[in-house]
Amino acid sequence: xxASALGAGHKRAQPRRPRVVIVGAGFGGxxxxxxxxxxxxxxxxxxxxxxxxxxxxxxxxxxxxLSPSQIATPIRRILASQKNVTVLLEKVExxxxxxxxxxxxxxxxxYDHLVIxxxxxxxxxxxxxxxxxxxxxxxxxxxxxxxxxxxxxxxKAEVAEEEEERRKxxxxxxxxxxxxxxxxxxxxxxxxxxxxxxxxxxxxxxxxRVVLVEAGDRLLATFPAxxxxxxxxxxxxxxVEVRLGRAVVRCGVTGVSLAxxxxxxxxxVLWAAGVMASRxxxxxxxxxxRAGRVIVKPDLTIENFPEIFVIGDTASVKxxxxxxxxxVAPAAKQMxxxxxxxxxxxxxxxxxxxxxxxxxxNLATIGRSAAVADLGRVRLSGLPAWLLWSSAHxxxxxxFRNRIAVFLDWIWAYATFDRSARLIxxxxxx
Amino acid sequence: xxASALGAGHKRAQPRRPRVVIVGAGFGGxxxxxxxxxxxxxxxxxxxxxxxxxxxxxxxxxxxxLSPSQIATPIRRILASQKNVTVLLEKVExxxxxxxxxxxxxxxxxYDHLVIxxxxxxxxxxxxxxxxxxxxxxxxxxxxxxxxxxxxxxxKAEVAEEEEERRKxxxxxxxxxxxxxxxxxxxxxxxxxxxxxxxxxxxxxxxxRVVLVEAGDRLLATFPAxxxxxxxxxxxxxxVEVRLGRAVVRCGVTGVSLAxxxxxxxxxVLWAAGVMASRxxxxxxxxxxRAGRVIVKPDLTIENFPEIFVIGDTASVKxxxxxxxxxVAPAAKQMxxxxxxxxxxxxxxxxxxxxxxxxxxNLATIGRSAAVADLGRVRLSGLPAWLLWSSAHxxxxxxFRNRIAVFLDWIWAYATFDRSARLIxxxxxx
Numbered sequence: 047x048x049a050s051a052l053g054a055g056h057k058r059a060q061p062r063r064p065r066v067v068i069v070g071a072g073f074g075g076x077x078x079x080x081x082x083x084x085x086x087x088x089x090x091x092x093x094x095x096x097x098x099x100x101x102x103x104x105x106x107x108x109x110x111x112l113s114p115s116q117i118a119t120p121i122r123r124i125l126a127s128q129k130n131v132t133v134l135l136e137k138v139e140x141x142x143x144x145x146x147x148x149x150x151x152x153x154x155x156x157y158d159h160l161v162i163x164x165x166x167x168x169x170x171x172x173x174x175x176x177x178x179x180x181x182x183x184x185x186x187x188x189x190x191x192x193x194x195x196x197x198x199x200x201x202k203a204e205v206a207e208e209e210e211e212r213r214k215x216x217x218x219x220x221x222x223x224x225x226x227x228x229x230x231x232x233x234x235x236x237x238x239x240x241x242x243x244x245x246x247x248x249x250x251x252x253x254x255r256v257v258l259v260e261a262g263d264r265l266l267a268t269f270p271a272x273x274x275x276x277x278x279x280x281x282x283x284x285x286v287e288v289r290l291g292r293a294v295v296r297c298g299v300t301g302v303s304l305a306x307x308x309x310x311x312x313x314x315v316l317w318a319a320g321v322m323a324s325r326x327x328x329x330x331x332x333x334x335x336r337a338g339r340v341i342v343k344p345d346l347t348i349e350n351f352p353e354i355f356v357i358g359d360t361a362s363v364k365x366x367x368x369x370x371x372x373x374v375a376p377a378a379k380q381m382x383x384x385x386x387x388x389x390x391x392x393x394x395x396x397x398x399x400x401x402x403x404x405x406x407x408n409l410a411t412i413g414r415s416a417a418v419a420d421l422g423r424v425r426l427s428g429l430p431a432w433l434l435w436s437s438a439h440x441x442x443x444x445x446f447r448n449r450i451a452v453f454l455d456w457i458w459a460y461a462t463f464d465r466s467a468r469l470i471x472x473x474x475x476x
Numbered sequence: 477x478x479a480s481a482l483g484a485g486h487k488r489a490q491p492r493r494p495r496v497v498i499v500g501a502g503f504g505g506x507x508x509x510x511x512x513x514x515x516x517x518x519x520x521x522x523x524x525x526x527x528x529x530x531x532x533x534x535x536x537x538x539x540x541x542l543s544p545s546q547i548a549t550p551i552r553r554i555l556a557s558q559k560n561v562t563v564l565l566e567k568v569e570x571x572x573x574x575x576x577x578x579x580x581x582x583x584x585x586x587y588d589h590l591v592i593x594x595x596x597x598x599x600x601x602x603x604x605x606x607x608x609x610x611x612x613x614x615x616x617x618x619x620x621x622x623x624x625x626x627x628x629x630x631x632k633a634e635v636a637e638e639e640e641e642r643r644k645x646x647x648x649x650x651x652x653x654x655x656x657x658x659x660x661x662x663x664x665x666x667x668x669x670x671x672x673x674x675x676x677x678x679x680x681x682x683x684x685r686v687v688l689v690e691a692g693d694r695l696l697a698t699f700p701a702x703x704x705x706x707x708x709x710x711x712x713x714x715x716v717e718v719r720l721g722r723a724v725v726r727c728g729v730t731g732v733s734l735a736x737x738x739x740x741x742x743x744x745v746l747w748a749a750g751v752m753a754s755r756x757x758x759x760x761x762x763x764x765x766r767a768g769r770v771i772v773k774p775d776l777t778i779e780n781f782p783e784i785f786v787i788g789d790t791a792s793v794k795x796x797x798x799x800x801x802x803x804v805a806p807a808a809k810q811m812x813x814x815x816x817x818x819x820x821x822x823x824x825x826x827x828x829x830x831x832x833x834x835x836x837x838n839l840a841t842i843g844r845s846a847a848v849a850d851l852g853r854v855r856l857s858g859l860p861a862w863l864l865w866s867s868a869h870x871x872x873x874x875x876f877r878n879r880i881a882v883f884l885d886w887i888w889a890y891a892t893f894d895r896s897a898r899l900i901x902x903x904x905x906x
Contacts, residue, residue, distance in 0.1 A: 096627060096900045113543040115897035122675035123898070132677045135631040135900075153635070186901055197526060201565040205583070245552035247562045454884070467545035468553070470526045470565075471616050 063088050066389060067148055067157035069138050070324075071098050071121045073378035074358030075163035076444075081386025083128050086393065090155055092148065094137040096120055099186065100443050102375055103452070105226060107189035108316075109196065109233035110241070110465040114186045116452050119445045138164070141329040143351055159353050159389050162326045162340070163382065166359035166373065169322030169337075176297035180315040183226060192316060194470045196234060199314045200242060201470075203249045210311075216254045217312040219302050221294050222319030223260030224267070225410040228277060230316055231258040231286045232413035239285060240463035256286045257310055259302065261293035261319070266410055266418065268372060273418040276427040280416040294319070321373070323360045330354065335362045344400035345388060346381060355388070357381035366402040375442070377403055409435045414460065493518050496819060497578055497587035499568050500754075501528050501551045503808035504788030505593035506874075511816020513558050516823065520585055522578065524567040526550055529616065530873050532805055533882070535656060537619035538746075539626065539663035540671070540895040544616045546882050549875045568594070571759040573781055589783050589819050592756045592770070593812065596789035596803065599752030599767075606727035610745040613656060622746060624900045626664060629744045630672060631900075633679045640741075646684045647742040649732050651724050652749030653690030654697070655840040658707060660746055661688040661716045662843035669715060670893035686716045687740055689732065691723035691749070696840055696848065698802060703848040706857040710846040724749070751803070753790045760784065765792045774830035775818060776811060785818070787811035796832040805872070807833055839865045844890065 064087045068075045071093040079091050097118040106112040125131045136150035141162075147154045168182025181191055196218065203215035220231045238254035245251065258265075258281065264274040265281075265288065278288050289304070296303040301312040320337075327334035332348050333341050339362035342348055346355045346363065358378035363371040371377045380403060388398040407421035409431070417431035426434060436456065443449050459465065494517045498505045501523040509521050527548040536542040555561045566580035571592075577584045598612025611621055626648065633645035650661045668684035675681065688695075688711065694704040695711075695718065708718050719734070726733035731742040750767075757764035762778050763771050769792035772778055776785045776793065788808035793801040801807045810833060818828040837851035839861070847861035856864060866886065873879050889895065 096631060096898070113545045113897075114901065115543045115899055118899055120675070120898040122672070126675045133675075134635060135628075136635070186899065190901075198565075201526060205564060205566075242552070245550070245556045245563075451881070451884070454881070467543075468526070468550040469545055469548055469616065471544065471620075 064158040064389075064393065065090070065156060066159045066161065067092065067155055068161040068163060069093075069148060070163035070165060070358070070360075071095075071133075072101070072163060072165050072358060073375045074165075074360075074382040075161060076121070076124065077379045077382025078161050078163065078355075078357070078385045079125055079128070079131055079382075081383045082130065082389065085130065085386070085390055087130060087159075087389065089128075089131040090134060090157075091121060091125065091131060092134045092136050092138055092150060092155065093121055094135070095185075096122070096135050097186075098124060098444060100448075101184070102439060103443070104183055104186075104189050105229040105233055107186065107467070108183055108192040108230065109237055110193055110468040111233065111459060112452060112455060113467045114190065116448055116455065117443070118186060119448060124444060138329075141326075141354075143330055143354060146353070157353075159392075160355065161382075161385055162330070162354065162356045162360055163358045163378070164324035164326050164360050166321040166323045166337070166339075168317055169320050170317070171320060173297070176317065179299055180221060180297040180302075180317040182317040183230070184321075190469075190471055193467070195314050196237070197468060197470050200238075200246065200249070200251060200254075202313070204246050205248070212249060213255075214301070214311045215313050216249065216251075217301070217310065217314075218254065218256045219310050219312045219315045220256070220258045221297070221302065221315065221317050223258055223262065223265035223288075223290070224318060227258055227260070227318035228265055228281065228410055228412055230318060231256050232281060232284055232411070232416065235285050236413050236463075237465060241465040242468070257289060257312075258286055259289045259292060259294055259304065259310075261291070261305075263291050265290070269408060269410070269418060269420050270425060273420055273425055273427065277410065277412060277418050280412045280418075280428065284413050284416065321359065326356060326360045330356075337362075345398065346385060346401050355385045357385060363401065363403075366400040369403075371401075371403045372408075374408070376406060380404060409438060411435045494588040494819075494823065495520070495586060496589045496591065497522065497585055498591040498593060499523075499578060500593035500595060500788070500790075501525075501563075502531070502593060502595050502788060503805045504595075504790075504812040505591060506551070506554065507809045507812025508591050508593065508785075508787070508815045509555055509558070509561055509812075511813045512560065512819065515560065515816070515820055517560060517589075517819065519558075519561040520564060520587075521551060521555065521561060522564045522566050522568055522580060522585065523551055524565070525615075526552070526565050527616075528554060528874060530878075531614070532869060533873070534613055534616075534619050535659040535663055537616065537897070538613055538622040538660065539667055540623055540898040541663065541889060542882060542885060543897045544620065546878055546885065547873070548616060549878060554874060568759075571756075571784075573760055573784060576783070587783075589822075590785065591812075591815055592760070592784065592786045592790055593788045593808070594754035594756050594790050596751040596753045596767070596769075598747055599750050600747070601750060603727070606747065609729055610651060610727040610732075610747040612747040613660070614751075620899075620901055623897070625744050626667070627898060627900050630668075630676065630679070630681060630684075632743070634676050635678070642679060643685075644731070644741045645743050646679065646681075647731070647740065647744075648684065648686045649740050649742045649745045650686065650688045651727070651732065651745065651747050653688055653692065653695040653718075653720070654748060657688055657690070657748035658695055658711065658840055658842055660748060661686050662711060662714055662841070662846065665715050666843050666893075667895060671895040672898070687719060687742075688716050689719045689722055689724055689734065689740075691721070691735075693721050695720070699838060699840065699848060699850050700855060703850055703855055703857065707840065707842060707848050710842045710848075710858065714843050714846065751789065756786060756790045760786075767792075775828065776815060776831050785815045787815060793831065793833075796830040799833075801831075801833045802838075804838070806836060810834060839868060841865045 100117040140149040206212040293305040323338035340356040391398040411417040419426040419431040530547040570579040636642040723735040753768035770786040841847040849856040849861040
């Protein structure tokens with residue numbers, strides 16, 4: 047009974063309002079919910095976590111620059127004042143598309159409109175056994191685990207008795223030269239060269255080696271080639287070793303092996319080489335692309351089920367301009383807003399235009415005063431790109447309060463090179 | 477090899493300097509290390525965690541008010557500029573007092589002076605099986621676990637189908653009426669009544685019941701009786717149910733049973749009823765009191781081993797005034813400073829005076845504008861006590877940066893009733 051009670055609002059006696067169920071409160075799902083403010087619908091947001099995560103800054107949690115709570119906001123708080131929204135902390139296990147019901151661990155939730163916005167996770171392309179040796183970065187749990195691994199490597203190096211062991215502990219390998227890999231490689235280098243440089247007695251943290259391995263022939267493949275080159279130069283100036291055109295063929299506790307037969311001994315390998323969409327295509331029994339993304343129509347619905355929208359990193363979308371929409375936060379937000387408008391349009395018996403992605407540009411950060419920005423005709427590198435990146439990320443960070451806290455942290459870090467969140471917690475703790 | 481290298485400083489060729497090994501970087505151990513700044517000794521600080529924890533504010537992490545990194549600072553950072561100190565992240569397993577060596581998981585570390593400052597953990601007095609059902613609060617891991625339990629209880633109540641189940645989920649039991657129990661009970665009540673009051677749709681978070689159970693006949697037994705009464709009144713005004721004179725005879729997943737035969741159904745029981753010192757007495761093979769504390773001499777050393785000091789919550793100390801020194805942070809800090817002076821005195825072939833505890837008063841906080849302060853002749857309650865508590869804790873919080881961040885968080889929380897760190901992470905995550 048709860049399922050219907052939640053959907054229809056069990057305190058009201060009016061005729062039933064349309065029930066919108068949104069699975070996932072990332073950028074896509076959250077913006078659908080926000081876009082339905084004051085709409086005459088009952089919205090249920092289901093997420094297996096209680097917080098919305100600002101993923102673009104997750105690498106800063108993984109490298110001890112920010113605390114988890116600075117980039118994560120309770121979903122309930124964001125939606126508290128929007129009275130047509132109910133938030134459920136549940137793990138979705140399946141969708142009964144014929145019966146129009148979402149099946150979670152503990153209940154079923156009926157819908158009239160369904161929005162699937164369950165994102166993506168890092169993927170090992172047939173080598174799931176690499177995950178233990180080379181964790182990826184998608185959740186707060188991933189980030190604190192990576193933080194613990196990086197900091198623990200320095201701790202172990204400090205007491206290592208053999209030079210070979212010490213070198214291995216002070217070698218960090220980041221696999222994948224996309225934005226996350228570039229950010230991680232830059233941030234680990236700055237951590238070693240600046241934040242913790244004075245803290246050890248038996249090792250020189252500055253001597254840590256950070257290797258960024260990319261199978262393709264350039265970094266940041268979605269950027270113009272000139273910016274890829276600039277990113278590479280900025281990373282190398284920082285001290286990162288960049289190895290292009292070499293695929294990783296093995297990840298293990300001793301390090302990685304590359305396709306050219308070379309090996310890099312390392313006790314800390316991080317995976318940023320690819321993502322796989324959530325299981326939504328399996329739930330719905332619909333076709334997916336190679337990355338597991340549901341292939342959706344121009345209005346973001348799926349074939350035969352006009353009431354089911356799939357958005358964000360879970361969807362493969364060719365927009366009205368005929369281009370594939372990239373898997374970035376602004377695209378997910380725009381899709382979320384679009385779906386809210388589409389649902390309102392249907393209730394008014396009109397049809398929305400097909401989804402059109404407004405591309406305001408592409409940013410990637412490398413380190414202090416180092417970044418690249420592709421704004422179409424305008425391309426920036428170095429300090430101007432970094433200032434743009436910083437202000438854009440502060441601006442979009444959810445929650446006024448978090449914006450202030452992160453801003454102050456960044457000013458502090460810029461002035462002192464300090465890192466505020468150098469805690470080894472998690473598995474190692476208790 | 478490393479053991480002696482670490483102790484004697486393997487880069488130097490001068491005659492060996494005395495090796496001081498400090499186990500534990502809480503208030504006691506950290507202050508010993510700081511007190512040996514510029515002393516002609518080699519100091520090794522060993523801790524199984526990489527951070528110094530400001531335990532007096534740990535309850536605010538457990539109740540989503542502060543983030544872990546705001547009250548935890550890397551030990552290395554605190555001691556980075558003190559060049560005679562080496563920090564080891566290791567778990568100590570034993571002490572070879574005859575051989576003057578500390579045995580850790582991976583190595584042995586030789587000493588000339590040993591300082592044991594390993595603190596205490598919560599204890600269940602023969603009922604360790606209660607720990608799963610009723611976690612205690614001593615580490616960051618404990619705090620994030622308790623935070624997840626409290627927040628998850630509200631989440632489950634929101635979707636509970638039976639009124640009885642909902643009542644159980646919205647009942648929180650805190651066992652133990654000392655400062656930690658009083659702080660937790662007050663903070664959970666404020667969380668429910670203010671921070672998350674607007675966030676749910678099917679429950680009224682304000683209706684949550686918080687029960688504080690104490691076996692003795694008053695709260696805060698170390699305070700004067702008038703302040704105990706005041707604390708009780710302030711808690712009750714906030715909405716906490718206080719049950720005195722009733723011991724808990726069972727903790728389980730359904731709640732607690734009391735000695736008078738009554739039962740409180742609850743899905744979230746927290747333990748603040750007692751602590752047990754670390755295993756130092758066993759390592760040393762020396763007599764301990766009922767709480768496991770090593771009985772030390774007036775100069776904080778143990779019988780037959782004048783080179784071994786035991787301080788802080790691990791020590792049972794009758795000071796030069798003939799009173800037992802309480803297990804509070806200021807006492808641990810004073811003992812730490814005293815031991816540093818004692819080691820310096822010995823190196824100068826003099827003897828220090830016996831340890832004397834300077835009691836500047838006793839503070840306990842209850843909630844917003846609610847606290848008690850015992851300053852000897854002056855006793856404060858309510859707002860004045862709370863202002864004193866707030867400024868004292870800010871003042872003593874290690875690290876200038878954390879002071880600013882916590883100060884801003886508190887001002888924000890005071891103005892908005894908001895809580896910044898409402899994240900369910902840990903076991904439930906990933």
